[in-house]
Amino acid sequence: MSTAHDGHRHIVSISGGKDSTALAIYLRDKLAKVEYVFSDTDKELPETYEYLDKLEAYLGQRIERLRSEHGFDHWLKIYGGYLPSARMRWCTKVLKIRPFEQHIGDDPVKMYIGIRADENRGGYRPTKPNIIPVYPFIEAGYGLDDIHRILDESGIGFPNYYSWRSRSGCTFCFYQQRQEWVGLKENHPKAFEEAKRYEKIDPDTGTRYTWSERESLEELERPERIAEIKAKAELSRNINRIESKKLLNILGQDDDEFVEPCSFCHF
Ligand code: SF4
Structure with missing residues (x-):
């Protein structure tokens, strides 16, 4: 992972989950200048906001809260009343990705993503050519044990919702079990x-x-x-x-x- 400031903005998009939080902690001392952002759907768990506050205090830096100009109800109407689903995941597009892409405009950006080396899932596919996704945990070969270690050593720990829910995201996220x-x-x-x-x-x-x-x-x-x-x-x-x-x-x-x-x- 290049940590030189090579004309790019370096941005960590935080989801309120353990992996992106561990990534923010991991990168804090590796990048001279880094921005932290969180796309807020206004349908987040209270535990997520508490966790973000805790992380902000640790980082000593504000996590920029990004929002769509319209809320979930507006977009639900636009999508004909169809609730988002794994097949039609319009919520991520309009409430998470679009506010992020509007925030960065046309600036060249390296976007740091917390997918781990022991996961088998696709990354974020930017719709704009000025965004380069970077996967530091994959590059470092970091798995779940490393995430536990980073969170434990920092004193941040896991989000409080982990006692009853396995993932970050909206209160009504359809990915819930x-x-x-x-x-x-x-x-x-x-x-x-x-x-x-x-x-x-x-x-x-x-x-x-x-x-x-x-x-x-x-x-x-x-x-x-x-x-x-x-x-x-x-x-x-x-x-x-x-x-x-x-x-x-x-x-x-x-x-x-x-x-x-x-x-x-x-x-
Ligand atoms: S957390 Fe779930 S409901 Fe919320 S934007 Fe992401 S996929 Fe959609």
């Missing part, structure tokens, strides 16, 4: 109710506008369903401990539980 929706209901009931209000089922056509294709949040929050989800999550944890993923395949799994997360929002 079912037990994470249950976690949202239990930890942030108002945000869960807000997510529910976005769901619609057309009584005439039966068309469902729900965060998850297979069940609405109203269906998910039935006490017997919550008990089932919790039991299944516990079983998965036990199986993972014993025999890893092979058994999960045998026992079966909800199709949309393990989808590749968004590389701009969740790292």
Whole structure:
């Protein structure tokens, strides 16, 4: 990784998750001049804002908060009331990527991204030629253990939502696993109710506008369903401990539980 200031702005885009936070810490003393940005959808978890504040204090530098000129509700109308999904991820485009790309304009930029060497996921594909993505953890061969070490040694630790949710991102992010929706209901009931209000089922056509294709949040929050989800999550944890993923395949799994997360929002 070149740390020379070669006519580029050096920018770390922080998602509010552990990997991009570890990257900001890792780069703090390696780059003479670095900017930190966070694309705020205004649908973030309170824990994310707390974590950003903590990181800002550690870095001794402001994390610039970027916002779309229009909020989620505006874009939902533009997209015909279709909630974003893994197949139609308009939210990332208009609420995360576009504000970032507007912020940098036509300046030559090196954008530092926290994807790890032990991950198998695609990087950010800039739509502008002046942005060069850089992957310092991949270059350094850093995996999850290194991220733990960086966060522990800095004293920043993990975001508080990690006790019930595995990834950063919006309160209603459709990448959540079912037990994470249950976690949202239990930890942030108002945000869960807000997510529910976005769901619609057309009584005439039966068309469902729900965060998850297979069940609405109203269906998910039935006490017997919550008990089932919790039991299944516990079983998965036990199986993972014993025999890893092979058994999960045998026992079966909800199709949309393990989808590749968004590389701009969740790292
Ligand atoms: S966190 Fe999820 S809902 Fe929010 S912008 Fe990213 S993909 Fe969309």
